[in-house]
Amino acid sequence: MAGLELALALAGLLSLPAASGLPLRPGPRDEVLAAALQRLREVFDIEELPPNVLPRKKPPQFMVDLFNKVADANGITRSPGLLESDVVRSFEDRVHLDQYHFYFDISAMEKGERMLKAEFRVFKLKRTHVPRRSDMKHFCKVEVYELLESGSKPQKKHLVASRLLSLYTEGWEVFNVTQTVSKWVGNSSSNHGFLITATHVFNNRIEHNLVKFAKSQGTLQESRNALLVLFTNSNKQRPPSFIPSATKQEMKPAKNDASHVPREAQVIESRNAGMSRRPRAAEIPSVKSQVTACHRRELYVDFHAIGWSGWIIYPSGYNAFYCRGSCLFPLGESLNATNHATVQSIVHTLKLSQDISTPCCVPDELKSLNLLYFDDKENVVLKNYKDMVATRCGCH
Incomplete structure (x- = not known):
């Protein structure tokens, strides 16, 4: 779930307007953006951003073929178990x-x-x-x-x-x-x-x-x-959940110093430069959206938008999807409700307890994402990231 939560948070940040024609000035919004991008690097297990090496370096065909075998064009795993390891690293002679x-x-x-x-x-x-x-x-x-x-x-x-x-x-x-x-x-x-x-x-x-x-x-x-190919498993712990505020001192950009803003943030700001300010979308959903049944919606994560397209070979982005909608009684079969959610919706509908809310619309089936990329030494790596794509939603 952590990867999906981050994708949602980042998508919201990418939609925030930028000041038209103004230089990048670190502020509260930049602190949130820096924290989000730092969290994104943690999800993708990237301590330092590799250099932008595309398109001057060609990846080994073996690694490209391996990516196409285990994943579709969007990087989504074709079938669990095709690749026994989480990471495949290739080193050239x-x-x-x-x-x-x-x-x-x-x-x-x-x-x-x-x-x-x-x-x-x-x-x-x-x-x-x-x-x-x-x-x-x-x-x-x-x-x-x-x-x-x-x-x-x-x-x-x-x-x-x-x-x-x-x-x-x-x-x-x-x-x-x-x-x-x-x-x-x-x-x-x-x-x-x-x-x-x-x-x-x-x-x-x-x-x-x-x-x-x-x-x-x-x-x-x-x-x-010639290649040396290593099949490995990463034993790193999942990083803590994303908090949309720069609480850590090292995450905070220096005041009036654009050089301390992450490279991805500068790419996003540059891409948004020239856009007129527009009011933020209302956070309170409309009446129609309140009664819309729980379902899956599109959420595309564009690696070009965050400045990662220079070192990620495949894919150029992926659809993480997210779940939204109500879980009101009666919960039909299409809502993939658990027994617990069904009981909760009945208690809520009959108002047997004032503190019981409706069940939540959340992903109940997730697939992994595969990235083929250059590391900081220009070796080509294929890495599998678990629970990155919501393939089905349900009431829980």
């Missing part, structure tokens, strides 16, 4: 010269994040030259080693995985490196990367030119760049 050495900086992992599985994904290129020697086999043994130290030759290494591969096919090869990466997570200084070797099957002779793997030197091979 940082070694551009050595054809067989791969290094991944995994320092972007957050504290308390529990790793479930790690995959080393590398694209094997097809061998085009066919040797004349009749004893040359069509298969080779590819071995993945963890480098135990850096800078030494010969390098100390530990075998992680191996398999037989055809010399004349190409495609992605995926190696399970969970145990090795778990060690790196616990001790970052032990991360010296991976080394891949290819060996002839018939005489165990190592030949480094036997098989080649895609690297990121050229734009044509950018989509084939």
